[in-house]
Amino acid sequence: QSVLTQPPSVSGAPGQRVTISCTGSSSNIGAGYDVHWYQQLPGTAPKLLIYGNSNRPSGVPDRFSGSKSGTSASLAITGLQAEDEADYYCQSYDSSLSDNWVFGGGTKLTVL
């Protein structure tokens, strides 16, 4: 059971918009800690997609965006492409567990 809760799967057709939620609590997201998002393509290492809730590293298309409100965060992907099919993970910090960096359980995005 992950400290951060994500839906196991989401899907969308090419060109559509999908969102992936990441729900935490008052000891992590709600405490003001930043949320980061990673994309893991099949058989590869995770790649940083969004940092500091809503910032994109250089090279990440602006089709990817992040937001945070209260104890939750979201990743939105617009103009869905086949190459976006991957696992997505949110990550934050939890102050209730001694020095613990926490991930969500991951969401499998399927492009129909």
Place this chain on the structure above:
Amino acid sequence: EVQLVQSGAEVKKPGESLKISCKGSGYSFTSYWIGWVRQMPGKGLEWMGIIYPGDSDTRYSPSFQGQVTISADKSISTAYLQWSSLKASDTAMYYCARLIAELEPGDYWGQGTLVTVSS
């Protein structure tokens, strides 16, 4: 170019010891943290702990405290993850990642080291 290059896949027996490595290049190795992440087969990501090679300050996630040892040799820009007695449940892919600061995300990742523990 920032790169983290990890050591190759390992096949070990239960009870054996193991040390895997992560070599950083293209940046000041002593100015960034290195974190280790476990991914068990078909499962999600789990932070194991982080180390600051500049002074070897090390933090472990509670789940991994006492189970593994994280270390670094700044003279060769390499971080390590080691086990003294492997278990079958240690079978997983292990990734290292660079962190700008303790609460920041992993901005560059190694390619992963697959550890298989089987009798």
